[in-house]
Amino acid sequence: MNSPLEQMASEITRRYFLGQSTTGLGAMALASLLPSELTAEKSGHSGSSASATTDSTTTGSAKRKRPRGVTRPPHFAPKAKRIIYLFQSGGPSHIELFDYKPGLKKYAGQEVPKSVYPDDRKTTMTSAQSAFLVAPPQFKFQQHGKSGAWLSELLPHTAKIADELCIVRSMFTEAINHDPAITFFQTGSQIAGRPSIGSWLTYGLGCEAADLPAFVAMSSRGTGRPAGQPLYDRLWGSGFLPSHYQGVKFRNQGAAVLDVRNPVGVDRKTRREMLNGLAEMNRLKFEKTGDPEILTRIKQYELAYQMQMSVPELLDFKSESKKTLAAYGPAVQKQGSYAYNCLMARRLIERGVRFVQLFHQGWDQHQDLKKQLPLQCKDVDQSSAALVMDLKQRGLLDDTLVVWGGEFGRTVYSQAKAKKKGANGRDHHPSCFSIWMAGGGIRPGMTYGKTDDYSTNIVEKKVHVHDLHATMLHLMGLDHKRLTYPFQGRDFRLTDVHGEVVKPLLG
């Protein structure tokens, strides 16, 4: 087909994407995991070099010949090919949004029994309170859709897609503070240093697009509590996995991708000329030293040049219809808004990005819950629902998993200095909270799990964070027990030594 040099170049590129390049560990891990797949690699059945093939994606705006990345076959046939994770950072109140407890009214203002809420796992923000008084939900609930799901009046758009949703009311986690809890949700461990879900998926399944990362993270600030909890690079980091598995963070101000634009004064044509000269110089070097890493470098500069095209095209909403834009709501044109990020998520997955994660900040309602929560909900309600429906209309929902939820829930008792009635605010609550999922192999129109009368403890069908991770990987065709990486002498997993696939959630 090509010259020996080009053949070697594509071979090398393939090696890079497999993580074999200099470290080798990634590929070794894979070899022990998926022998059939490696054979396939060698015979060229699965995966192809970035230069060898191009791919035209099916959907309108994204249709352009684009270089393909190298993928790896899953362990078994996947239900979902990609995930959009709408992370609600801060801990949305399950009591006001999903876990309908009309019975709480009668306990209003009464002390929560110690048998229901023992003292030893209250944060130091409220553990010294003189009383722990029940605050019933501050907003109304109603049943929606054929499924009859109970949803808060704060989520009118979400209510309209109730029959697409699988609401899990029995999530629980181990951490009680934001940083460890969100780190736990993202990496399966409270302590920094482990790879995030998205990097595990990239490691397991490879990269569809060569000119875009496999894993993109974006963030937006809530209007309910604009000074919300901060986020950290480790949330989309690769931990001990090779760093090319880490998520690329699209920035919410200024240039979305760092350094993707040429410096002022340098146009694309000049850049091309420079890269031609650079490639020639590097080839001369390769001929002298024989180091294949040089050929990889030449290839990476070409990919960078392609990214300089594909990224601006991705960021440009011109090709979106007025109807689509309207569906996501007025904030959709504003870079860094949740609505903008939702639409961007769809555009990314259309272009082969496998895992897109949004972080919406501001769900930490310690005070002023009544004022803050409606604003938080307004930020996300319309565009979350629009995203699900947009995917559905484009035939993408069937194999795209959408997840909506935060790192923990909130206490049934009011966080208040005085013995005030009503929820002034609520403290962190890890023992139960709610999330929803849609599409990608999840059973629609279902509410799963049950909490006690105080919405404080789970009474049936507990779902741990590890279980959710196991289920997400399962839907993507990966066995969470087999997706391992050797580090410090042991095989690590996203789910550590825990986690069960929650079968009843599967469609």
Next chain:
Amino acid sequence: MRQVYLTVFLLLVGSICFATMTDRQETIQKQDVEKRDVSSEAVSKKTAAKKTAVKKITAKISYNRDVRPILATKCFTCHGLDEQSRKADLRLDLRKHALAVITPGKPDESELIDRLTSDDAETVMPPPKIKKAIIKKELAILRQWIKEGAHYDGHWAYQVPIRSPLPKVKQTDWVRNEIDRFVLAKLEAEGLKPSAVASKETLIRRVTLDLTGLPPTPKEVDAFLADSSKNSYERVIDRLMKSPRYGEHMANAWLDAARYADTDGYQKDNARYMHVWRDWVLLAFNKNMPFDQFVIQQIAGDMLPKATLKQQIATGFLRGHRINSEGGAIPAEWFAENLVDRVDTVGTVFMGLTVGCARCHTHKYDPISQTEYYRLFAYFNDVPEAGLGANGGNSPPFVTVPDSWPNLSPAENRKITPKPFKIVKKNGATPRPQPGGPKTVMVMESMKKLRPTYLLNRGVYSAPDKSKVLKPGVPAHFDKTGGAMPKNRLELAKWLVHPKNPLLARVTLNRYWQQFFGVGIVKTSENFGSQGDLPSHPQLLDWLATEFLRVKWDVKKIQKTILMSATYRQASKTSAALRKRDPENRLLARGGRMRLSAYMIRDQALAASGLLVEKLGGPSVKPYMPLKIWNSFGKAKYDQQHGDNLYRRSLYTYWRRTTPPPTMTSFNGADRETCNVRRENTNTPLHALTLLNNITFVEAARFLAERMLREGGKTSSTQIRYGFRLLTGRLPSEQELTVLKRALERFRVKFKNTPAEAQKLLSIGEKKYDKKLDVQELAANTLLASMILNLDETITKE
């Protein structure tokens, strides 16, 4: 390979064939008789053995090399050290226990083999549900091992290093020092020859980058080229080791290991002030502090008799961990996490052990019980800290450093007793200890009355086993010193540097080797335990370790020995055949060729362009960063500085743990959240985007261009040659010069047609361009300089 499968196939077919195969194997064994003699020699065959399984089976089985990895992965989880998870009361990690299922010499009478090959899903091992079925090759190894007597060996890294006699070699004229004897012996055994010595230009660039992190100047290259004396190379090394840049460069790797940063790392990730400790490190390297002192002072400098302030400051090493001060955090929980980090960091850095595994359960692979883990914990449980951080400033204990630092007068250089922490409660905020300001530094301090240490069930802070207070102690298996158990941090530090400690010298030397050659003699430099990689040259590693002790932990001396070897001086050029044979260069038949680290790439661009501002130490600086780098996620705001602080070495760049400098992380910089002693080296399109478009590198390209035009002679050719040489240390070939000149011509045409664009390009960066130069010519040369900064050779150590 074929032979192995054949063996297994025949074994499965029946006993008649079995006899035939046994004879055949014995014949092969006889041929290899020399290879089997020394077990450590057999270990060194690992690399070759990996590729050719036949050799593996035909040579005498080595427990550590061949058998243990199989048992460890497939059996030890349930039949190893950990009592909690042990099944059927069977241990396979100790011979006397394993003999319950192994009959030495008789694989067919051994229950182990029966169980491994059973057709019955109920009895077959490992159980099918754990999905770790034994494969044919492994079975063949186990069979032969049993046949040969099922011998066990202790783990190599836990034995005190032995200085073996230098091996005999044929090509004696290649050998420059002892290192080369070990390397060459192995090459000759593999039928390989070492590479020729690298060119003088390559060599001086390599060694200058390795010792200072910066490229040599053309003047330095000229002087070396002109010096035809025998010890010209040695003089270069001596000169570089005297340079203050040496300590700055050496400190980088140490800061990664010590998870040094300028912020606390949790939640709001507020500032702390540890730069005084960072400067202590680089000064220690510069004055060549013996490594044992370097260790003792960082672990227990505060406990030394008549401790100085400097020794006390050294203990900042143990305070470099992240500190949580989140509102609502439970102090007891974070108190425990601080200890976990200290134990893990000390374990990795000084012992090359993954002790952290024993936090929740007895270590599955290495001889560290859960109790022993918490006895290590107890050494560091003496600090009067609050558990919760101060949230903005240093957390107690800390001391105030005099303004004269580091030039302290004898009166100033005395240990200061830190003020005890005081919980302060400001209106409504979470009660936290008092913070220390920019003039303070966090240190260790030992309380008079120690806090009791308990085993934490499952590693959970709230589940202490209060039935027993644990005393400090080191894991029994590693204590070869024969003395009493070290009682406190100071004694622990002395135990670590004890000549009988099998790990410290090996682990340290291995990291130096990794720094110079790209890969350590033990590839997993963070793990010398039984699940780590075996050394490629075990006798060499032990020779280096014993030599380190012999020269009394003299760091510069031992590093010089490595750099003076013929092994280090080889050219890195390879052939396709050698590359295929040894892709990672573990056999060292050539010099190392590797991409520069994140720090070095930026520092080199600054140095070669003349932008670099050299000033040793001081508070961290805030150079260019992407717009609103911090406050896109939170309230914190990055206040970029100006002037000189834009051009300091990367060592001094402010490191915010939750948002580290993107250029550093993109080029595989450590994240500084936890201890890191080995970084990978990737090759991605994001690197290209950074080097082509990032303000730091565009400004550096402009300055390089100015230098070329001002200092590079009168013609384009001489100017290009000069610029090329500033980065690569050599002159371009005629062919290369043609390519570069052609590119420059294109850039000239471009800016001639669009002069306004030239102006724009030159406006990038805060330092103004030289107005005496022609704008269009400078812009064209800026692009050419950018091209030079982007060359593979530029960002590679050859």
